[in-house]
Amino acid sequence: xxxxxxxxxxxxxxxxxxxxxxxxxxxxxxxxxxxxxxxxxxxxxxxxxxxxxxxxxxxxxxxxxxxxxxxxxxxxxxxxxxxxxxxxxxxxxxxxxxxxxxxxxxxxxxxxxxxxxxxxxxxxxxxxxxxxxxxxxxxxxxxxxxxxxxxxxxxxxxxx
Numbered sequence: 031x032x033x034x035x036x037x038x039x040x041x042x043x044x045x046x047x048x049x050x051x052x053x054x055x056x057x058x059x060x061x062x063x064x065x066x067x068x069x070x071x072x073x074x075x076x077x078x079x080x081x082x083x084x085x086x087x088x089x090x091x092x093x094x095x096x097x098x099x100x101x102x103x104x105x106x107x108x109x110x111x112x113x114x115x116x117x118x119x120x121x122x123x124x125x126x127x128x129x130x131x132x133x134x135x136x137x138x139x140x141x142x143x144x145x146x147x148x149x150x151x152x153x154x155x156x157x158x159x160x161x162x163x164x165x166x167x168x169x170x171x172x173x174x175x176x177x178x179x180x181x182x183x184x185x186x187x188x189x190x
Contacts, residue, residue: 083170110152116166134148
């Protein structure tokens with residue numbers, strides 16, 4: 031497990047993720063969508079036929095960071111940081127982008143304390159991303175439908 035102190039990268043000895051971090055984060059995000067936005071269907075890129083929006087997430091930091099001035103026994107802060115962009119798949123343009131940053135202090139400088147902080151940080155970041163992306167996609171779909179309806183009415187009025 032990656033940790034940092036200043037510019038130094040450190041690793042917690044004997045601690046490993048059960049799967050690659052992107053897979054774990056995606057699974058957590060899917061659980062949040064199922065719980066918080068059950069009307070939204072998530073698929074992988076290869077199965078996105080008929081989808082109206084795509085969510086791209088770039089995670090830049092997923093680490094436990096020790097303070098430079100903290101003692102050797104001081105617990106780290108877990109940091110998850112990155113960018114999310116929601117795209118309209120009809121024209122492949124970005125609808126909206128969001129920068130996210132979650133910091134969660136570990137309760138203790140122990141494996142269990144640090145892992146629990148990662149769990150809390152992942153839950154907070156995936157909740158934030160789920161709520162933001164689902165609300166943004168709904169709003170954009172409504173606006174697009176209103177624009178389409180308005181265009182139809184204007185065309186119809188021009189024909190008569």
